[in-house]
Amino acid sequence: MENFFDLVPLVVFVPLVGLLINLFTGKHLGERGVGIVAVGASGIAFLISLLLWLAQVDTGYKPVVVDLPLFSDWISIPAAGVEIPWQFRVDTLSVTMMMAVTFVGTVIHLYAVGYMHGDERFPRFFVYMNLFLVFMLILVTGNNFLMMFVGWEGVGLCSYLLIGFWFDKPGGVGWKNSDAARKAFIVNRVGDFGLVLGVLITFWTFGTLDFYKPDELPMAAHHAAEAAEEPVFAPEIPHEAEPHIEGPMGVFNQAEVWLEEGGHDVNFGMFSLSFESTITVITLLFLLGATGKSAQIPLFVWLPDAMAGPTPVSALIHAATMVTAGVYMMVRSNVFYHASDAASFVVALIGATTAIVAGFIAVGQWDIKRVLAYSTISQLGFMVAAVGVGAYAAAMFHLVTHAFFKALLFLGSGSVIHGMEHGHHHVAHGGHDHDDEFDPQDMRYMGGLRHKMPRTYWTYLFGTLALAGIIPFAGFWSKDEILLDALKAGVDDARLEGYLAFVLLVMAAAFTAFYMWRQMALVFYGKPRHAAAEHAEESSNLMVYPLIVLAFFSLVIGVINVPSGFPILGAIFGEHEFTSWLEHAVTYAHAASFNVLLASFAVVLALVAIYVARAIYNDRALETLGQQDPLELDERTEGLFAVAKAKLYWDDAYFKYLIFPYRRAAYWLAEQLDWRFWHDYVHKTVIQKNFHIATEFLTQPVDKGIIDRGFNSLGRLMQIIAQRIRVIQTGYVRTYAWTVLLGTLLVVFIILFPVIRGMLGL
């Protein structure tokens, strides 16, 4: 099956082809055609990932580096010793990411076909979506930091384009949308700046950006073996892997070697740092990148606003895949993080704090998608914290399970919003007053949807339970793993961040269960609180079936990594399958055994939180729900809720301390120069128009049919050429024979040519 590995470029190229097809012919294909192409491209990418997975299993999980033919030395300056080949890396980590991205991507694409039905820019949407897949897959399949960075920037671009997808919505919404897009873009730049700097230092330090060179195996197999409590989980990497290190190494093995030897300094020209400190600097810079992309403190502010994009975008990009890129990047660099205690500490702290802070904020939100957005931030915090405490496998595990149930929840919310809009539409046309205040995403207008949208309800319930960490749903397994690892880091390794993370995460978990049940209650229970909710209808099958698929996986996907010592299921599905699978790519992946006490504690905590939520948002409370939350009415929680509702004043703080001063300075300068200049030109023209120009520029070819026209005339050109050529096919035998003779002559002449040339002395 080694041949399969050569297929890996296709994972990137198939969506690329899909997007090109839609770009060129989207206008003609119609929704159906565009949908088939886009979903097909993503589905094929998934099937190829599946084949890669099979191949990995078949070849004993050996990491493979695949050269992209013809592109293998895309950046090559031999004089400067710079050589960064475009290589793909197929190992268990990248295959995991590929499978998750493409599977969830396919399901969401399918959903989006239903969701975006009737949108005037339907093809453009799927062009962006496939483009996103392309970049995301470049990100996860790259074998060097540069490819990863290309993907990183690319997904950022797609995110920007998609958040502002509805930039022209009337009533100021479009303005808000493009604002949100810009916000995401700018905030991410800060993070990207950190990443770029980190990558540059990495290159300066190691002279290469390759993770591993071809045929190089992750070196510290023995580290992993020591770290694993039970030898069962020692990876089956053959022993010759170790002395294999000759010639140039990839950054990770090089780092291992230098760390082992110790005493290396990195010379930065004006000053030099010890290698260990350099690693810390690099990892912290990477962390900055991750806080941008994965929406961690302090850069998480963009993600809730990013919900302005269409819901499938929120589900795919801002919940399941792109935002996990930071986690993936850190897990990929686990060798670095493992080496730097300081960085690990910061990482764990940031992750855990984000988890609790975002969980807290989520409680105070009324927008159904905002709740989920903060929940996503919180869950990403879990993953980052897991990286911080060294539980790389657990982080990846939570990443995978989270991808399923968060995608499910977002899609479910999309279905709810769709249903609400439908109901509102119905009401508006039914002669009722048009309600300008109405917001289909505001949970205060919902209620009682359980009966209106039963299938959405049930799948949403699955997602909620999974997110809340109720056994046996997927979230339980992964969250438990993280908590256990955090505690273990605290107890066994006496690491402060372990304790800290554990405490914060447990609290965050309780918050999770609470706000999710609050959401369930507000959306699905009680009675409809608005005419729109009364007339809401179940969404189309095209939207519901993906929900069912995701709900199924939210229930069962946890069994891929049943902890050791877990009764029955461990015997059926194997223990720590996922961890031992990752161990072949992630050097410091390790697993902790099952702890009944902790697990029960977490589950009970979640159940208690749900119970509390149920008690507060009981039917009576829901019936009388006005514009205020029961928590708001109760004076004991009033203040807290206000804080949560105000997002912990985080955005305000940003505004006050960062943007406002900046603007003040700008205003001041502008006023000094020309008030008009600032307001009319800079603001209106430069910022607003720029956004429009940018997206117009990118999509005009599609929308205005320029590419289309070009493509058509290309087609016509080919037809004309073909018409010209077909003339030779006269239908007369004699001319056919004539061509045969002509061909013979040519063949003989060409084949004799070298000899004739030699003879004539040419």
Added chain:
Amino acid sequence: MELWLFIIIGAVAIIAAAMMLISENAIYSALFLILNFACIAFFFLMLNAAFVAMVQIAVYAGAIMVLFLFVIMLLGAERVLPEAQPRFRWLTPAAIILALVFLAVSTLAIIKGEIDLTRPKLEEPMVRAVHAVDGVPAVDVYLDGEQVARDVAFGEASSFESWATGRYDAQIFPAGADPEADDPLAEYPVNLVPGVTLSLAAIGNAQEPELVAVTEDLSQVDDKDALRVVAINALHGRTAIDVVDDTDSGSRRALVENVPYGKASDVIEIEEDTYDIGVYPAGSSRTRLMGIEDEDLEAGTAVLWIFTEQRQDDNSYTSTIVNLETDARPPFGSPAHVGQLLFSRYVLPFELVSLLLLVAMIGAIVLTHERLAPRRRFERRLANVPAGLEQSLPGETGD
């Protein structure tokens, strides 16, 4: 003389071909083609390809062209009417130019190909094994570890095998032995050069067998009544021998003289006849060591005699002659020559060609066989069908 003949016949062939091309009437064309074929048959003869020449006349000019003529006559298709508006004016000059270029290129290829004209290539050397060692049941013979023959019993010979030229060590082993592991019974260095035909004869006795390489000549004898004979002296007593024609006791004639032990005589040619052959110690005509009576020697064969002795049950020795007769190689290009090739090396294509002819027969039938009229049984059934059903029955579509 030969060159002139070639030029004249060649000119005729070319003119005939040209006439075939330009004749308006297809019948003339066919006749000119026959003339051309006859010329080619003549060239075949000049090239020593007697059999092919024969087939060319009989099959090609005879059968096939007659078939052509027949079809032309049958269809009345002697001429295709010229078009009022020739469709491909450009075709004629273009084709002529192409053809000339092609001719130029192929002429170049042929001339530059520097076909070696003077020296016909010699055939590959051939070897066979002959077993004449008393007391060894059967032997395998190897050349440098490659098997030439296996399981050759006493008094028998394997068939001739073509072998690549070069120097080899010939070895004999008891049948079934492993040439890698076991020691050979005897060894003998041989040098295979192109054109040579060797018999590797194992002689002597079981204790000390020896190998002798005998050069034979299988080519055709010029005199068609003659044949070739070689004799090997493998007599136990190790005396040199004479082989004498004893047919007419009055005029005894020594065929070969003074052949030492373990050596072969020169190849001699003798007339076809029935002979009595006697073997005597060299120079002596008194003690006849052995002999064969009334031996019919046929022309066109090559005979190998090995004079040896065989141990009897009572430990005495009896003289024996291993008498091997091989057909002389048929002359180049003769029917026998081609026939032998056809039935040995080329048996597969030969069978395929027979299938091909079968297919051609079927094809001729399929393509010209007229469709039968609608079957009667069907019609009869039609007559019995109720009136309303008649239309719904599928008729034979007259496609």
Added chain:
Amino acid sequence: MFQVPSLSDLNVAAALPAVVLALGACVFLVVDLFVPRERKHITAWLTAGGLSVSLVLALLSLTDVVTFGDGEEAFFGMYIADQFTDMVNVIVLVTSLLGVMVAYNYLDRTNMQRGEYYYLLLFTTAGVMFMGAAGDLVVVFVALELLSIPLYILTGFRRPQEQSEESAMKYFLLGAFSSAFLVYGLALVYGATGTSNLREIWQAVDSMVAGDTSAQFLLLTGAGLSLVGLGFKVAAVPFHMWTPDVYQGAPTSVVAYMSVAAKVGGFAALLRVLVAGMPNFMLDNGTSAAWMDVTWLLAAATMIVGNFIAIVQSDLKRLLAYSSIAHAGYILIGVAAAGVPRVADEATQAVLIYLMAYAFTNVGAFSVIIAVERDDASNTGLSSMRGLARTQPLLAAAMAVFMLSLTGIPLTAGFVGKWFVFKAAIAADLIPVAVIGVLTSVLSAYYYLRIVWMMYFEDGDGEAATPRPLAWAIGISAIGTLVFGFLPYLLSDMAREITLAFGG
């Protein structure tokens, strides 16, 4: 005395699958005489049985479960029973079996149900098998004729329909013309090397390359002319002109079979002659065989011309004819790549993999045409595909799979074939050709996907009839196309051992 060689001398057992088939054909021919006219399906079943037996034997031999005969050479080196032969046998036997299945009802409803059809099919198949196993130029030639002549007859089988007869005539005249070139080419090769045996040619070429260069002219011209003769069979540009006319005029069931079988035979023989016979034929100490340049030029021309003209076709059969020309180009890339000795094996395997993939896909595509074709051979226009997805969803899905496979979309067999061929081309530094290949296959999407488009997005009657054997054939082809697409290692494993190089 001269003795006729015995069966064991001939090592007949090594050629068992082919021999069984050829003998079977002869036996069925006799049996068929006793089968009444209206029950010719008995002959069809017999034929299918014979093919199955042979297929099983070939598969056993390919998978090394059973080794027939003693060593690789049979009939004094005329027949080479190696893995290559086995694979060629399997491909052509599968094609042939599918060919019988698609013909079964088609012949009935077009009123040409005759026993000859089936055993002519068998003879052709035998011809291909012997071509693939040829160890001698004579066998190449004779087997080529055994492949061609039944095809000429089958092309004209729909007598007295004018189209069928005309296409048979064209095919025949041009076929005879090109085989004359082949004969002349073989004669020149013989003249240059003094032998017709491929192994001896290989040896002779070795010494020729080492020694003086005078005979190179003859050998080069001979190789070129052989390329012409075989290039005609595989429909390589500019020897492709017969293809569209013949495919359009011939009975569709014949086209379904011959579009693959003739290619398999032609390419197998091409590989035998060029890659086994004269891979070492290099000029001026070059690194690639002398015939490589011309082969890749042909490949490029074939891909370009085939794909371009296909764009403007309005008849399905004619469109697929140009498509099959284009595919000949892709396969020729593999042949060209085999000119570099170090990739010869890889390229050979790639060609066989491509042929295997192509066999399923192309027979399948033609089977769908059979399904939509009316009894009077009409309704084969592109418009017949309109609305097929609504009336015949399964058939349309199968057709979509075939079209995607022909385009070379990943996860179909067609992609796998292209993948291996392009890989071999890149390994052989034939990057321009590989690029042309990729570009033209992008181009080909234009007309293949138009068919998919018509089936799914346009309204029409979409009438079709799929009686059981035809449905089976389409199903098997579709499954084969998908299975090989999903599990490419099935193909690569099958081909892994194959080498054409003579040892030593």
Added chain:
Amino acid sequence: MEASEVSIELYVLLSAILFIMGTMGVLLRRNAILIFMSVELMLNAANLALAAFARQWGNGDGHVMVFFVMTVAAAEVAVGLALIVAIFRTKKSIDIDDLHLFRG
């Protein structure tokens, strides 16, 4: 086999000339039977070359090849003439320029 006065080269050259004349016949004549006869001429030219080369190499393989070419030609003739007869029945013509139902 004594050396011949006429060199093999000349025979091959003659065969090339005849082969090309055959080609010309195929290209230029419209009568299907004549085209067919031209093909026969080409095959014969090839045979002549084969026989010449057989003489040159002194082995019989060339003769056997000639034999096979002739037999195959016979088979081709049988089928070809049958086809011509068949098409004559339908079209009442053996002018190959009348065969152009398909084009393009």
